[in-house]
Amino acid sequence: xxxxxxxxxxxxxxxxxxxxxxxxxxxxxxxxxxxxxxxxxxxxxxxxxxxxxxxxxxxxxxxxxxxxxxxxxxxxxxxxxxxxxxxxxxxxxxxxxxxxxxxxxxxxxxxxxxxxxxxxxxxxxxxxxxxxxxxxxxxxxxxxxxxxxxxxxxxxxxxxxxxxxxxxxxxxxxxxxxxxxxxxxxxxxxxxxxxxxxxxxxxxxxxxxxxxxxxxxxxxxxxxxxxxxxxxxxxxxxxxxxxxxxxxxxxxxxxxxxxxxxxxxxxxxxxxxxxxxxxxxxxxxxxxxxxxxxxxxxxxxxxxxxxxxxxxxxxxxxxxxxxxxxxxxxxxxxxxxxxxxxxxxxxxxxxxxxxxxx
Amino acid sequence: xxxxxxxxxxxxxxxxxxxxxxxxxxxxxxxxxxxxxxxxxxxxxxxxxxxxxxxxxxxxxxxxxxxxxxxxxxxxxxxxxxxxxxxxxxxxxxxxxxxxxxxxxxxxxxxxxxxxxxxxxxxxxxxxxxxxxxxxxxxxxxxxxxxxxxxxxxxxxxxxxxxxxxxxxxxxxxxxxxxxxxxxxxxxxxxxxxxxxxxxxxxxxxxxxxxxxxxxxxxxxxxxxxxxxxxxxxxxxxxxxxxxxxxxxxxxxxxxxxxxxxxxxxxxxxxxxxxxxxxxxxxxxxxxxxxxxxxxxxxxxxxxxxxxxxxxxxxxxxxxxxxxxxxxxxxxxxxxxxxxxxxxxxxxxxxxxxx
Numbered sequence: 260x261x262x263x264x265x266x267x268x269x270x271x272x273x274x275x276x277x278x279x280x281x282x283x284x285x286x287x288x289x290x291x292x293x294x295x296x297x298x299x300x301x302x303x304x305x306x307x308x309x310x311x312x313x314x315x316x317x318x319x320x321x322x323x324x325x326x327x328x329x330x331x332x333x334x335x336x337x338x339x340x341x342x343x344x345x346x347x348x349x350x351x352x353x354x355x356x357x358x359x360x361x362x363x364x365x366x367x368x369x370x371x372x373x374x375x376x377x378x379x380x381x382x383x384x385x386x387x388x389x390x391x392x393x394x395x396x397x398x399x400x401x402x403x404x405x406x407x408x409x410x411x412x413x414x415x416x417x418x419x420x421x422x423x424x425x426x427x428x429x430x431x432x433x434x435x436x437x438x439x440x441x442x443x444x445x446x447x448x449x450x451x452x453x454x455x456x457x458x459x460x461x462x463x464x465x466x467x468x469x470x471x472x473x474x475x476x477x478x479x480x481x482x483x484x485x486x487x488x489x490x491x492x493x494x495x496x497x498x499x500x501x502x503x504x505x506x507x508x509x510x511x512x513x514x515x516x517x518x519x520x521x522x523x524x525x526x527x528x529x530x531x532x533x534x535x536x537x538x539x540x541x542x543x544x545x546x547x548x549x550x551x552x553x554x555x556x557x558x559x560x561x562x563x564x565x566x567x568x569x570x571x572x573x574x575x576x577x578x579x580x581x582x583x584x585x586x587x588x589x590x591x592x593x594x595x596x597x598x599x600x601x602x603x604x605x606x607x608x609x610x611x612x613x614x615x616x617x
Numbered sequence: 618x619x620x621x622x623x624x625x626x627x628x629x630x631x632x633x634x635x636x637x638x639x640x641x642x643x644x645x646x647x648x649x650x651x652x653x654x655x656x657x658x659x660x661x662x663x664x665x666x667x668x669x670x671x672x673x674x675x676x677x678x679x680x681x682x683x684x685x686x687x688x689x690x691x692x693x694x695x696x697x698x699x700x701x702x703x704x705x706x707x708x709x710x711x712x713x714x715x716x717x718x719x720x721x722x723x724x725x726x727x728x729x730x731x732x733x734x735x736x737x738x739x740x741x742x743x744x745x746x747x748x749x750x751x752x753x754x755x756x757x758x759x760x761x762x763x764x765x766x767x768x769x770x771x772x773x774x775x776x777x778x779x780x781x782x783x784x785x786x787x788x789x790x791x792x793x794x795x796x797x798x799x800x801x802x803x804x805x806x807x808x809x810x811x812x813x814x815x816x817x818x819x820x821x822x823x824x825x826x827x828x829x830x831x832x833x834x835x836x837x838x839x840x841x842x843x844x845x846x847x848x849x850x851x852x853x854x855x856x857x858x859x860x861x862x863x864x865x866x867x868x869x870x871x872x873x874x875x876x877x878x879x880x881x882x883x884x885x886x887x888x889x890x891x892x893x894x895x896x897x898x899x900x901x902x903x904x905x906x907x908x909x910x911x912x913x914x915x916x917x918x919x920x921x922x923x924x925x926x927x928x929x930x931x932x933x934x935x936x937x938x939x940x941x942x943x944x945x946x947x948x949x950x951x952x953x954x955x956x957x958x959x960x961x962x963x964x965x966x967x968x969x970x971x972x
Contacts, residue, residue, distance in 0.1 A: 296880075298880055298882065298934060300935040301935065528653070567653045584655065
C-alpha cells in the first residue's frame with residue numbers, strides 16, 4: 260500500500276490505543292478516588308441513636324454551652340433519601356439528661372415545604388449575645404443561604420435569604436459575622452456527568468467564596484470538590500475539606516478576609532464536614548470510607564462510616580487517629596462528628612444520628 | 618526516515634516506558650498512602666524482639682513460634698544473627714524465650730524468614746520448618762522442637778532449584794511443604810530489576826521427598842501462604858496485587874484458583890484462626906517507606922481480618938493501624954484467646970487486647 264495509507268492506518272491505530280488507555284485510566288481513577296476497594300476500619304464506641312432523627316443529620320454544630328444544632332432530611336441528587344417530608348432543623352441540649360432532640364420551629368418568610376437544609380454554622384454576636392444560625396438550603400436543588408436568629412430555646416426566626424451567582428453549589432458555610440460567611444462550592448458543573456469528568460481528569464476547579472453585604476468574591480480555588488469548611492478557635496485559620504482529593508486544606512485568614520494557602524493534610528478517606536474542638540483545636544471529620552458504596556446504594560452492602568481526628572494540625576507532624584469505624588450496620592454514610600466534653604455526636608447523609616461516649 | 622527521527626522516536630518510547638513503569642510501581646507500592654491511626658487497648662511490646670518478628674505461628678495449646686532478625690535486601694537490618702523464639706501465651710509474663718540452635722548449625726549466617734509448624738500425628742513431635750537466607754540464598758531448614766530442652770534439633774537442610782526465592786512456607790509433613798517464591802529471577806541483580814518490571818511471574822511450589830513441582834503461577838509477589846482448617850483450600854497473599862488468592866488443593870497437590878479477595882493494602886503473612894477460619898493479615902501501608910527507610914517518615918502497620926472468606930461476601934475489616942510511630946512494617950498478625958500478636962519485619966512485636 261502507499262506510504263500515505265500506511266501512515267494513516269498507523270495514526271488511527273495509535274488513536275485507538277490512546278483512547279483505550281484513557282478509558283482504562285479513567286476507570287482506575289474512579290476506583291482510586293472513590294476508595295472503592297478499601298477495607299472497613301472498625302472501631303466501636305458506646306453509642307445510642309438520637310430519637311426522632313431518622314432521615315440523616317448532614318451537619319451538626321455544638322455551641323460552647325452544650326447546645327447542638329442539627330440539620331436533617333437532606334435530599335442531595337445522586338444520594339439516597341428515605342424521607343417524603345421537607346427537611347427540618349433540630350436542637351439538642353447536651354447538658355440535659357434527657358437527650359432528645361427538639362424540632363425547631365421556623366418563623367418568618369420562608370417556604371418550609373421546599374426546605375432542604377445542608378451545611379450549617381452558628382455565629383454568636385458578642386455585643387448582644389444573639390445567636391445567628393446560617394443554613395445552606397437547596398429548595399428545588401438550587402443553592403441559597405438562610406440566616407436565622409435562635410430565640411426562646413425552640414425557635415428559629417428567619418431573617419434573610421441570600422442568593423448569589425457565585426454561590427451556585429454550596430455545600431457548607433462558616434459564619435464570621437452577622438451576615439458574613441465563607442462558603443464552599445462542591446461542584447463546578449451542575450451536570451453530574453461533566454462533574455465526574457473533572458474528577459477523572461484531575462481538574463481542581465471548585466472554589467471557596469466569601470460573602471458579605473458589601474462584597475462577594477472567590478477567595479480560594481483549586482479544589483476537586485470543596486465540602487466541609489470551618490474555622491480555628493483563634494479565628495485565624497480556615498479549614499476546608501477537599502473530599503475527592505482526600506485531604507484538608509488550611510488557609511490563613513487576614514483582616515481583609517483574604518485567604519492565603521498554608522498547607523494540606525492528607526487524610527486517606529472521603530471526609531465531609533469539619534468540626535473543631537474549641538479547647539484543643541483538634542479537627543474532627545465525619546468521613547465515607549468507600550465512596551462507591553455511597554453512590555451505588557445497596558442495603559445488603561451498605562456504605563460505612565468513619566470518624567478521623569487530627570491533632571496538632573499546624574505542626575510538622577499532625578497525628579491522625581480513627582475515632583469511630585463502622586461497616587454501615589450501626590451508622591451509614593457519616594458526614595459529621597462533633598465533640599463535646601467527652602461525648603461525640605455523629606451525623607449522616609440519610610441514616611441516623613448517634614450520641615457516643617469517647 | 619532519517620537517523621535522527623529514528624533516534625528521537627526511540628528516546629520517546631523509552632521515556633514513555635520508564636514513565637509508565639514508574640507510575641505503575643508507585644501504584645502497586647501504594648506510595649503516599651495515608652491511613653489514620655486505629656490503636657487497640659493495652660498493647661505491650663514483647664521483650665527481646667527488637668530486631669523484628671517477621672513470622673509468628675501459634676500451635677496447639679497457645680505456643681507461639683517466632684522468627685526474628687531477618688535481613689532482606691533493601692530493608693533496614695542489624696548485625697545480630699537471626700533467632701527463633703518461643704512464647705507461651707498462657708504465661709501472663711508474656712516473655713519470649715530464645716530457642717537454642719544446635720552447635721553444628723551455622724548460626725552466624727542464620728537469616729530466618731517464613732516459618733511453619735507440622736505436628737506428627739503418630740507421636741506428636743513438633744517439626745519447625747524455617748525459610749533461611751544465608752548469604753541471601755534460599756533454603757528450608759527442618760528442625761524438631763525439644764520441649765524440655767527449649768532447643769531445636771536440626772534434621773536437614775532442603776535446597777532445590779525451584780526454591781530460589783522463598784518467602785513463606787506451609788508444612789504438610791516433616792519434609793513436605795508448599796512454598797511461595799517472591800521473585801522470578803534467581804540472580805541478585807535481576808532481582809532488583811524485578812521491582813521495576815513488577816510482572817505476575819512469581820509462583821507457588823510444592824516440595825516433598827518424592828516430587829517437587831510448581832503448583833500455582835501468576836503472582837506479582839507471592840508472599841504469605843496458609844491453609845484452611847479443613848485443609849481443602851490454600852491462601853496466598855499477593856502483596857503487590859493487594860489481594861489474597863483462595864485456591865483449591867487437589868489430590869495431587871496442584872492448586873487451582875477459586876477466588877480473589879481485594880484487601881486494598883500490602884499484606885504480607887497470613888495466619889488462620891483454627892476455629893473460625895478467619896484470616897489474619899499483617900500488612901504494610903506504603904512499600905516505598907519500607908524499602909527507602911527514613912526514621913522521620915517511618916513505614917506504618919495495618920492488621921486486616923477477613924471473615925467468611927468462602928462466602929459470597931467476605932468481610933474485610935481493619936483491626937489495627939499505626940502510622941509507624943508505634944509500630945513499623947507489620948508483617949504478621951495472629952490471635953489467641955483475647956490476645957492479638959502483631960509482628961514486624963525489622964521493628965518490634967506487640968501483644969494487644971482483642972475481643
